[in-house]
Amino acid sequence: MQFAVFQRLSYQTSEPEPPIEVLVGIPEEQVSGSLRFILLLKNQTESEISVDNPADFVTYTLIDSEGWPRNLAARNTRGKVHRSSKKAANRSPYITHVNTSVAQSNEEQDFSAPEPVILLTPRTEIRQLLSIEGIRSSHDSNDVMPVAPGHYRIDFLLPFRWTEEADRHQINLQSEVLDVDLS
Numbered sequence: 001m002q003f004a005v006f007q008r009l010s011y012q013t014s015e016p017e018p019p020i021e022v023l024v025g026i027p028e029e030q031v032s033g034s035l036r037f038i039l040l041l042k043n044q045t046e047s048e049i050s051v052d053n054p055a056d057f058v059t060y061t062l063i064d065s066e067g068w069p070r071n072l073a074a075r076n077t078r079g080k081v082h083r084s085s086k087k088a089a090n091r092s093p094y095i096t097h098v099n100t101s102v103a104q105s106n107e108e109q110d111f112s113a114p115e116p117v118i119l120l121t122p123r124t125e126i127r128q129l130l131s132i133e134g135i136r137s138s139h140d141s142n143d144v145m146p147v148a149p150g151h152y153r154i155d156f157l158l159p160f161r162w163t164e165e166a167d168r169h170q171i172n173l174q175s176e177v178l179d180v181d182l183s
Contacts, residue, residue, distance in 0.1 A: 001025045003040060006158055006173035015171045019045050019164055020120060022054070024156050024175045027129075030182055033146030035062070035132040035154070036098065043120035050119045052161040055097050055128050059158075062132070065151040068139030071132075098129040152180045 003023035021042040030036055039054050062071040072094055104124045118126060137143040156175040161168070 001027055001038070003038075004176040004178055006156070006160070006175050009172045009174055015169050018160055018162055018169070018171065018173075019043070019047065019049055020051065020162065022158065022160060022173055024178070026154075026178055026180050031131070033133070034096075035147045035152070035180065035182065037130055037132070037154075037156075039128040039130065041118070041120060041126045041128075043122060043124045046122045047164060048119060048121055050117050050163045053116055053118055054158055054160065055095065055100075055130055056116065057159050057161075058095065058130070058156055060095075060132070060154055060156050062135060063153040064139075066139075070135040070139065070152070072134060072136060072144065094132075094134075096131045096133050098131050100129075101127045103127070147182065149182045152182065153177050154180055 003025040006022040006024065008017065021040075021044065023040040023042070025038045025040065027036055027038060039058065041051065041054065043049055060071055061069060064070050102124060103126075104121060120126060132147060134144040135147050137145040155177045158173045158175075159170060160173050161170045163169070
């Protein structure tokens, strides 16, 4: 599987580069009716860094083979909900969390439920397998259908938030456009 690196959007120059490498990849094995992708966070530093869970904030643009957008409107995220439960209210199926695994010193650990804040210890990688379960049935409709076989282009936008040594930072990251063939 090839990974694309998220890049800082050019208009943000006052915030530092994130100390964590953030990548996205499309697994070759897909589940019928969905489009799975992996967010990979790599902490190659010697510092502990906490990040707001990227699965709560990532959005995407999915373009079909005819050039039409097919993505659904993004749901409210945990970061945008001002309730005591801190649970996001879903407007529609958008991105589903499948699992999270943490690799550190050749040990891997799986988690079934995502946390709102993730602590990355030094030399740690976190993989989040996420799934797009529904798309618009056509470019001029808001009806939801499972992801149909076909050729798509997708890119991701991630408002990335992290805390390092008590300093809080946020920048917007964007991935390269990835080609996806769901046969």
